[in-house]
Amino acid sequence: MIDVATLVEQARQGRPRAVARLITLVENAAPELREVMAALAPYTGQAYTIGLTGSPGVGKSTSTSALVSAYRRLGKRVGVLAVDPSSPFSGGALLGDRVRMQDHATDPEVFIRSMATRGHLGGLSWAAPQALRVLDAAGCDVILVETVGVGQSEVEIAAQADTTVVLLAPGMGDGIQAAKAGILEIGDLFVVNKADRDGADATARELNHMLGLGEAREPGDWRPPIVKTVAARGEGVDEVVEALEKHRAWLEEHGELAVRRRRRAADEIEAIALAELRARIGDLHGDRHLAGLAERVVAGELDPYGAADELVAGLTRG
Template identity: 85%
Template sequence: MQDVSTLVAQAREGRPRAVARLISLVEGASPQLREVMAALAPLTGGAYVVGLTGSPGVGKSTSTSALVTAYRKQGKRVGVLAVDPSSPFSGGALLGDRVRMSEHASDPGVYIRSMATRGHLGGLAWAAPQAIRVLDAAGCDVILVETVGVGQSEVEIASQADTSVVLLAPGMGDGIQAAKAGILEIGDVYVVNKADRDGADATARELNHMLGLGESRGPGDWRPPIVKTVAARSEGVDEVVEALEKHRAWMEEHGVLTERRRSRAAREVETIAVTALRERIGDLHGDRRLSALAERIVSGELDPYRAADELVAGLTQG
């Protein structure tokens, strides 16, 4: 096993292999993971995390690639976390996103990583928060998290990103899809991509109308802008970057950015704690304590809720 402090130091220097190794430790739930996270903790907090989500076919990867180009022109280091569907055969990520973003592959200021969801609902790999932390500590100024396009479960991106970008495209029934998925509630910036197609203006109008219907904003609240782009030709991408910077400035001014990051950290702690408890409960199968509780339920001596309380008390004290 490689020394964690050495790996972290190399990642800080921008060495791609060290960053890759750290993310692999995260994905594999390595025994070194606690040591890795402890080493990274003081080095994080500098990156701006942007989530991109939307239905399949709207051009998420093309838009992500165009945003990478725009941020690189500003001299910023960019990390891309492309969360792919898990391969049903190997459990690994399908690397279509990396193929599409191959133009950035030789740029030392860009780090691209595909992660498998491994069956985790919500469009994001369970390890995504820790992977984001690795890219943050490695000196990325902006981290773009592109989620798998799976409809309703994409809403989870809002809990991982500082700013959530929802992409739509004309002619795909996205207005109805947006309403169904609840993504009208999570978008901070909306992008109508493929705006050179017929129906782009109508899609933007429908989206604007739907946003207005669901509005309960007061003075000074953020109103999500709608930006039209043709990402394949980099048209409108600068306007998206401008909208992102405006949202970041608004969040910093109103204390929203700190609150979002605090909520994100709280959810991460909760997930880790629940996972640890679930593992300990899993270890109890065949254990006499669990069997004894089950017997008392069957005999009518105990109800399942009190039995669960006793089990949790035993696990947390033990």
């Protein structure tokens, strides 16, 4: 029997084991999940969530680790949600990000969790929104969400983060990929990593040109800055943090932070409701009412849309 109240209280005290157990409950969609979320609700809404996305090989994990170091120097408690590809054998995360963040493994003010996508497209795990709530309630000041890095399906991160950072690297054709993937629209900050390589300046210029070709901005609108870094050496990381803090201030000043968080909550509610409806529909396989509707459709007495309306009406009444 899981004592949810005690577990939540321990997580509020920043105990890593309790935080890990709560996120495991989230990932496993445990029966206690509703009770957990209800207990955490009063303590959420404080953390600043930063999403990091980009193609494989641009240095997302190295950049994330460098940002953790920068925020720790500022005295912030940091949570990291690193979404890894799923193992084809166990379904678990491959843990590549944990290997590259060992520098922070012994820091009690840093919590790092790898989550498997488990086949979910969009670069995130389906459980990510609830996991973010756990880290938020556990007292993290900043939460860094690193996506799986699968390329053009990465745009989902924009719906989960207050600020979205898009990482690129010279010599990878990232400028073209960014335009193809719709990345230009979701990026609040662009980072050209591995800037010690040839072509870094050209990549930044190309990106700046493409941003200039984008939709017209009104005076006072946010224009995504471009920062060059060498994350492996920590170069340019403080400038990234400065740009992130400027964006956060802009979001708060213009009321956009509240708008983004309301949109995020609405998406989360919708996803939970749809999952519940899918579960109920799954229970209907072999159900006599569904079988009867199918017979009427085959006989031409009812069209599929009318049958679906009847089915949904029955589900919502239930």
